[in-house]
Amino acid sequence: MKLRKAILAAALLTMPITVTACGTQEDVQANGGKTPKQVTMDEQQAIDRAEDIIQQAVASMSPKPTPERVGPPPVGPCIARDDHGPDDRLQVRIAYKLTGVPGTEAKNLVRQARDAWLKQGYTYTSSGMDDWSGPFPAVYMRTAPDDFWMNALTGVLDRAKGQGLASLVVTSPCFLPPGKSSTAATADPAALKAPRADDPTSSRALGHSSRIYDALQVRSAPTQSGEGLSTVQDDAGTSVHHTWSTEPLPEAETVRALERAQTYFQSTGWHVRHLPTAAGAPALIARHPDEGTIAQLAPSATGTVRVAVTTPASGPTSADV
Structure with a gap:
């Protein structure tokens, strides 16, 4: 039963896989309501940046968890787009569950991730400041100016005992690989x-x-x-x-x-x-x-x-x- 709960918690924690807009509301307003600006990077740059954001959260955690990568391969097509322009945009999403610590520490790990990201100058999203009165909080933040979105989440393992499983998820903005044109047919x-x-x-x-x-x-x-x-x-x-x-x-x-x-x-x-x-x-x-x-x-x-x-x-x- 404990294994089944852990699998379910991990599945729920990894659900936010691709819901990140390609460009922000501010980008649209800055462009006079036109298509959001294109982001140019390659896959490895996006992966390295996402991994760096994860490491920033984990580096000073206590007790020290063991990050375990979960989910599908990190690079995939841009799913939640702010427009329908045909292009070859991609998106990177990396998720880790934090294991090797007592389930009662999950809330503390989420709080430490939040504090580490705040020290980096990252900001909450509009609804990212969740209620900390319960044992299973979640934090939603974003980086600036490169607009990576990240979540620190607590999945429920045992509600009665207040035991959870902390997870960190980082999603890149949708990006056009170098050499690709925004007017090219979707590949x-x-x-x-x-x-x-x-x-x-x-x-x-x-x-x-x-x-x-x-x-x-x-x-x-x-x-x-x-x-x-x-x-x-x-x-x-x-x-x-x-x-x-x-x-x-x-x-x-x-x-x-x-x-x-x-x-x-x-x-x-x-x-x-x-x-x-x-x-x-x-x-x-x-x-x-x-x-x-x-x-x-x-x-x-x-x-x-x-x-x-x-x-x-x-x-x-x-x-x-």
Whole structure:
């Protein structure tokens, strides 16, 4: 039972995988409402910077934890974008769980990560200052000026005993690799391939997207480059990824649509978390308790809501879950 709790906690801690906007609200305003500025770096530079941010948090922790990398390979396609421009942007995400210390130290480790990042001059996101009265706090911060986003989270191992599992997650801004043009056609990453239309996992992912569409109660936008179905193969196995976007919405309607989606998730037993975004309204991250499907609903600076559904191939074969 303890192993199962640890696995579940790790899964919940790693859920914020790709919900980071490509460019910030400030970038959009500075450009007169146009497409956010492009970030140029290579994959290794993004990985090195993310690892450095992790090390800044861990270096002076006491008791000293053992960082263990979790999740898929660090480099992937830009998922939660603030625009639909066709390009080859990528994103780096690195997550570590902090092991080797008592579960009662999880809150203390999160606090120490926060303090270390504050000393570096990093700032809270708009909703990053969470309640510290309980044993399982979370901190959401960002760097300046390079705009990496990071979380220090506490997953619950034993609520009654106040034992948790601390995790650190760093996500880069979406970036165009050197030599790539923002007007170039979107290139399919090597890890992605088109799934078969009759694949049961694809049907399950589309079924979830359909029910999310019904819950949002807003129209979808025409399919853009980079959206649709793809099969993802990584160290964790094979899954089907389906992405689409709503039409642009006023901020108040975005909030109401996300509230309706949250009601749907909670009424059907999904585990739901909120994550801050540069767009103002928080993103929703929901995990299906039985099959492991993860749904991400991320509002963008342009008013659209970006929806991404990732369904593992090992889940149930029925789409009606």
